[in-house]
Amino acid sequence: MNELLASSATFGVVISLAAYFAGDRLSRRFHTALLNPLLTAVVAVIAFLLLFDIDLEVYNKSAGYLSYLLTPATVSLAVPMYKKLELLKREPVAIICGVLGGVLTSLCSVLALCRIFSLDE
Secondary structure, three states, rough: OHHHHHOOOOOHHHHHHHHHHHHHHHHHHOOOHHHHHHHHHHHHHHHHHHHHOOOHHHHHHHHHHHHHHHHHHHHHHHHHHHHHHHHHHHOHHHHHHHOOOOOOHHHHHHHHHHHHHHOOO
16 A cells, blocks of 8 residues: 555645644634644644554655645745734744743653653654
């Protein structure tokens, strides 16, 4: 099955988008932060790959196309931020707290996962 999926250019994109849209529906239905569409999609894709014994490399090869789409989407966030530049300049403490909160959350998440999976290095 991995050979068939490895030859598919859309397998990873379809699985990723389907998982995201399913997560979005769950999030809208139950209104809880634990069902964040992105988090739900990541968990669903991992479960799918494990359930069907699909190699991560096979998935990454075809899901890589999403990166090409996410880069311009991320850059496009700069336009609204630039339009609100004066507001952002008036709230430096909120910005710093938000950035630090994001960094600390990421760090704690990585450390927790390393502990859960017994990764030392």
